Amino acid sequence: MTADAILFFARGTGFDWALAIFVFGMLLRLFEVLSLGSKPDLSEGRGSGVQGGLKTIVTRTLPRPAIFAREPVRIINGYVFHIGFLAVLFLYEPHIELFEAKMGLSWPGLPTGIINALGVLTIFSLLLALTLRLSSPVLKFLSTGSDYLAWLVTLLPVLTGYLAYNHMLLPYTAMLAVHILSVELFMVVAPFTKLTHMFSFMLARWYQGYRAGHRGVES
């Protein structure tokens, strides 16, 4: 198969299938959570569960100072690759054009030089994340094959995107095809790994926050 043919597939059928699996997979995971239901809290409340839930969705984004003091590098690094990944995904003009084509939405992007730098930063950040995971007794103990797979499918789009943009490793068409395929790999694998957290974190924070808000306790 020629690079052109692979690119054609990746941009067309491949993308559609991957997106369908991603959307269906994520919706299924969310359904699997929500369908279990939860019992109402009959205790006398002190406050609003709704306010607690919504507040916690936002405030859990920041670490408690006591915890930050124990793991500053790992925590900051987590922010770096999350923000970097999201910035490269959503603020790179060609990506925005893709969103526009698929969903009719568009927004301003960042200069490509900055995106390029963010891409490098994200790659190094992800490499550091892996190093930290392998060198921490707790993380090594907790980690499964799925954790490493999730890491790999997250790294590949950023790495291959960087290589494609900078015309490195393979001829551009081939590198672009690999990049888009890596994105499709991400989309297909995500619903089967902890990458589900990208949506479910809102539910988890909501549930704990709701109960805490109702009870008038910290969350």
Add this chain to the structure above:
Amino acid sequence: MITIENDDALRAALTQLDAADQRRLAALFVEDVLEYTDDTRIRHALSVVMRPNASEEELKAAHRTARAAALEAHARCGADCDWSDQSPYFVARAAEAATGKNAKGKRSALAWLVAMQCRMATCCEASETDPESEDNTCSAQRRIAAEFINSRKDNSNE
């Protein structure tokens, strides 16, 4: 010569004593209820307090011993316990307080707090055996205190 007729008078009399006298009187209170415990460490700790020339180190050691005795005697969370077997714990608590520096966090005189722990020790015994023993402990404490204060007065007059 003073006599102490009731608890108000006892409390008032105790607050007049200095820290060292508080401890010695407290030790006498504990001695009065020593029959409720088999722990020989308590008697030894009290004897240190009673000695006029006991050093800081010796007092600290006595306090540590009494504290250890109290913790060993406590009713363990969730364990099968009996209120009437709690006397040794309260005697040890009393000894712990008597061998301490002062009653931290509390306004009451140290000797008063020790007296209360001793009464609680009697309360445990009283619940099963002799309902009047609590009265006896109270009047004994007033008598012991009066004798102690009077003897201090006599000593200082000589």
Add this chain to the structure above:
Amino acid sequence: MSSASIEKGIRMIREEIDAPVASFFTSCVHCGMCADACHFYVQTGDPRYTPINKVEPMRRIWEQEYTLWGRIKATLGLSRKVNAQDFEAWEELVYDGCSLCGRCSLVCPVGNDISDMIRKIREGFAVAGHAPKDLVGATRRAVEIGSPMGVRLPALEAQIRHLKHDTGLDAPLDQAGADYMVLLSSMEIMNFPEYLEAIARIMQQAGRTWTISSRAFEATNSGVQIGVSDIATELVQRVVDAAEELGVRTVISPECGHAYTAIRFEGPNLIGRPYNFRVQHILEVLEEFRQQGLLKTEGKETERMTFHDPCQLVRKGGVIQAPRNLLGMVSNGFVEMRDHAEMNWCCGGGGGVSANERADELKSKAFHQKKSQLDELGVEILVTACANCRITLEEGLEQNDMDIPVVGLTEMLAEHLVEEPGNGGDT
């Protein structure tokens, strides 16, 4: 344990899984931050005590039963069913190595309430016969005698007589229509009976009526600690029946942490309906009295002192400011630990740990976290508001040769009450 018990355990764990639990497992990214919040992990360095690891059997059951992908993996033999060895290996993590303190839940970046999951997984372990024998004994006594420590009414009556004898104050039993019905923990009755006198004196000054139920005075809920909801429900029901029969407005949970969250929050959900009365921790009541000007104290301690926040009262109970306001009435020397209030560290003895003799060594190790807090601060007095914390702290301090007295807050307040003339017993 028989395979039938293990099956019962697995079924029970399955029943405990709800949408929140599923959202927690779906969101966990294995970041390990929960370990950084856990005194058992921090002081042992053993990654098995990582909080989310303590519920790994529950996670496997959830994945295999409630996710399509998990079911496919199980069918293909790519995941292992939870078995007897897992129950055996995890029993210690679930009971000895967790005090249900909730610090992990507060720090998880995706919002997982890990502590509540551990509470839930205990239901499965208990029914599978994998609860520590000391907790089993305590629970049996709670059901049969009414107290996990075998405290019977005569013991309480003896203390009430003693109270009358020494102070002239009454602790009325079974008084219908009283403002407050006071619960007491067995630990308090046996080890810190000064608490009863403190309550009596404060209530007298505040001019409030109170009572104790002769048939439901126990505050401790062993059912919650061991994780047997049926028993937890029965113990709550006894209190509810007594309170509603007496028609009291408020039930007071004493200076015991787990008793508070059990009766205040779990209780209505266990019995399946809201109460017809309020539940307040004694510190909440005292804070109300303070705000209403009913609590008159005099004198302030000048020694440097700090407050150990009982986890169930402060972090999980939301009673954060009250102890601080109350301490402010009687102390000029209060200083906060660096990690304080909702972020304070557990004493290590809650959640059934102190009742479990097998966990003594682990509890001693975990105490070093509290020790480091105190070493950093340098105080002369440690104040707290939980009888179990008190003993755990005292034991830990003694083991580490630290001479810091531990004082109960209610008792301290009572010590500073303005004396009305003629108060105090007199025979």
